[in-house]
Amino acid sequence: MRVLSVVVIGLAVEVTALVAAFGAWGLLPTLGLLVLGGVVGSVLLRREGVRVLGAFSEAVRSRRAPHQEVADGVLIAAAGVLIVVPGFVSDVVGLLLLVPPVRRLVSRRMARRAEERERALVLDLRYGRGPVAGGVVVDGAVVEVRPESSPGGSGSSSGRVELP
Numbered sequence: 454m455r456v457l458s459v460v461v462i463g464l465a466v467e468v469t470a471l472v473a474a475f476g477a478w479g480l481l482p483t484l485g486l487l488v489l490g491g492v493v494g495s496v497l498l499r500r501e502g503v504r505v506l507g508a509f510s511e512a513v514r515s516r517r518a519p520h521q522e523v524a525d526g527v528l529i530a531a532a533g534v535l536i537v538v539p540g541f542v543s544d545v546v547g548l549l550l551l552v553p554p555v556r557r558l559v560s561r562r563m564a565r566r567a568e569e570r571e572r573a574l575v576l577d578l579r580y581g582r583g584p585v586a587g588g589v590v591v592d593g594a595v596v597e598v599r600p601e602s603s604p605g606g607s608g609s610s611s612g613r614v615e616l617p
Contacts, residue, residue: 467540474541490544494536497551501529524560525553 535547
């Protein structure tokens with residue numbers, strides 16, 4: 454749902470920017486800027502892609518884990534998609550992702566967020582809050598009645614029950 458809302462908001466922003474540019478400059482300058490953004494983006498995309506592929510090969514040759522190179526490759530692919538999509542805002546974001554310092558900043562933030570999510574998942578799995586796929590988790594007590602149990606006839610323990 455979150456991805457869908459980002460796509461819809463992004464589409465609305467792109468259409469608004471295109472309508473504003475068309476109203477301010479006219480049809481030909483607006484189309485010219487879109488084409489120019491695509492050409493500049495594709496040249497930068499090729500240059501950065503070759504550079505990252507070389508860095509990846511060097512990391513593998515030196516038997517070093519290519520974490521940063523893989524992150525750069527993913528971000529360059531995302532930049533390529535954003536540049537191919539017609540629009541000014543997506544072109545600007547795509548071109549920014551092709552700048553190495555911006556890519557490092559974004560990849561560090563992605564890595565930090567992934568580590569936080571992993572830490573939370575490990576703690577949830579270790580201490581009892583496992584992943585729930587579409588069900589409802591109800592905290593409560595589970596009571597078992599067995600003839601051979603302690604005096605009182607029942608034992609109870611805290612647990613979770615997943616309802617469909």
